[in-house]
Amino acid sequence: MRSSRSHSKVARSAVAAGLLPLLLATAAAPATAAPPAKAQEDASYGQAKKNGLRTVAPDDLVIGTAAAGGGHHLTAGYPDPFTYDKQYRKILNAEFNSVSPENQMKWDFIHPEEGVYDFAAADAIVANAQANGQVVRGHTLLWHSQLPAWVTEGDHTDAELEAILKDHIQTVVGRYKGRIQQWDVANEIFADTWDAGGVRLRDDPELAASNIFIERLGPEIIGKAFRWAHEADPEAKLFLNDYAVEDVNTKSTAYYELAKELLAEGVPLHGFAFQAHLDLQYPFPASLEANMQRFDDLGLETAVTELDVRFTLPESGVPTAEQLAEQADTYQGVLEACLSVEDCNSFTIWGFTDKYSWVPSFSPGQGAATVMFEDYERKPAYYALHETLAQASGEEG
Ligand code: XIL
Numbered sequence: 001m002r003s004s005r006s007h008s009k010v011a012r013s014a015v016a017a018g019l020l021p022l023l024l025a026t027a028a029a030p031a032t033a034a035p036p037a038k039a040q041e042d043a044s045y046g047q048a049k050k051n052g053l054r055t056v057a058p059d060d061l062v063i064g065t066a067a068a069g070g071g072h073h074l075t076a077g078y079p080d081p082f083t084y085d086k087q088y089r090k091i092l093n094a095e096f097n098s099v100s101p102e103n104q105m106k107w108d109f110i111h112p113e114e115g116v117y118d119f120a121a122a123d124a125i126v127a128n129a130q131a132n133g134q135v136v137r138g139h140t141l142l143w144h145s146q147l148p149a150w151v152t153e154g155d156h157t158d159a160e161l162e163a164i165l166k167d168h169i170q171t172v173v174g175r176y177k178g179r180i181q182q183w184d185v186a187n188e189i190f191a192d193t194w195d196a197g198g199v200r201l202r203d204d205p206e207l208a209a210s211n212i213f214i215e216r217l218g219p220e221i222i223g224k225a226f227r228w229a230h231e232a233d234p235e236a237k238l239f240l241n242d243y244a245v246e247d248v249n250t251k252s253t254a255y256y257e258l259a260k261e262l263l264a265e266g267v268p269l270h271g272f273a274f275q276a277h278l279d280l281q282y283p284f285p286a287s288l289e290a291n292m293q294r295f296d297d298l299g300l301e302t303a304v305t306e307l308d309v310r311f312t313l314p315e316s317g318v319p320t321a322e323q324l325a326e327q328a329d330t331y332q333g334v335l336e337a338c339l340s341v342e343d344c345n346s347f348t349i350w351g352f353t354d355k356y357s358w359v360p361s362f363s364p365g366q367g368a369a370t371v372m373f374e375d376y377e378r379k380p381a382y383y384a385l386h387e388t389l390a391q392a393s394g395e396e397g
Pocket of ligand 1: 306
């Protein structure tokens with residue numbers, strides 16, 4: 001067991017150290033008074049290189065980020081971030097030793113037409129990871145969302161659909177064999193009906209977001225997906241991944257039961273992952289550590305895979321000191337839960353700069369959800385993670 005620390009200590013120390021007013025002043029300053037963007041980016045990279053999160057993390061925990069590209073970025077009016085924003089990539093490589101393709105391994109990106117795979121963007125991420133000593137989290141294989149129309153609107157028979165899924169999993173997993181640490185094999189397979197009659201697999205066409213594979217082929221397809229992935233890369237750790245499962249609740253308990261069933265059937269399930277897209281308008285998921293522990297007790301690894309912490313921005317668009325402090329507490333609390341559980345080996349934030357965060361596009365009015373402002377100035381949340389990781393390493397070393 002790793003030991004856990006007091007929840008808000010580091011956030012308070014960031015405030016005490018005077019960092020908070022400095023960050024706020026920078027965020028609020030008129031454009032003319034701000035340092036040139038390039039100088040700020042360079043300073044941020046310098047800091048990352050000398051002292052990035054990966055440099056202070058305990059040896060048995062990788063610190064990851066989503067690699068921005070595809071998805072909402074396609075309509076954002078800037079070139080593909082991971083491909084073209086060199087400064088972004090430099091900071092990413094210096095800060096993180098794990099990387100998750102934000103969209104570049106999803107069906108609509110990597111398998112845009114029947115029989116046609118486009119691996120270029122995913123290949124670039126995997127190659128960059130190898131060159132920079134990073135592991136990769138593969139994301140994702142069996143999901144209801146970001147599927148191309150040729151899958152959702154094709155007139156395939158059930159047998160054809162199953163063959164398509166098998167081919168997809170074996171082709172994609174096989175291509176990156178030996179180079180992916182963890183795969184999110186099944187993503188978001190439970191419906192959000194926990195407060196309206198309990199959870200179930202996404203097999204109900206009444207639900208807005210039904211998973212076509214589960215709907216057509218039945219829940220047995222989940223175990224098959226894991227077996228196919230395992231055949232294609234026996235070394236990769238295979239995960240279930242979802243949101244709103246941080247607390248012990250109906251949804252996470254449904255997963256706990258499913259995990260037990262899959263394990264009893266001999267399915268190669270190795271981990272359960274908590275996306276952790278959190279929002280300050282809801283209480284901190286206080287049972288996260290206990291929840292992680294119960295999955296750990298099943299012999300599974302656990303991971304935090306998509307942490308970000310959104311809140312409603314004031315009219316000025318500039319977060320308040322209180323919001324940033326509470327956000328820092330939340331980031332720190334999730335990290336501490338992971339540090340406290342033996343086999344929580346991977347901690348990933350869903351992007352590290354507000355410049356490319358998905359949150360404002362998907363939750364209008366909300367934002368500032370990552371650990372750095374758009375110009376890579378670090379927020380209290382960044383320092384909370386940094387200090388918590390450094391302390392964890394110190395105590396272990
Ligand atoms: C999001 C991406 O960040 C966006 O760029 C894209 O437009 C939509 O998907 N849960 C997941 C992720 O598993 O794949 C989602 O990523 C966020 C929610």
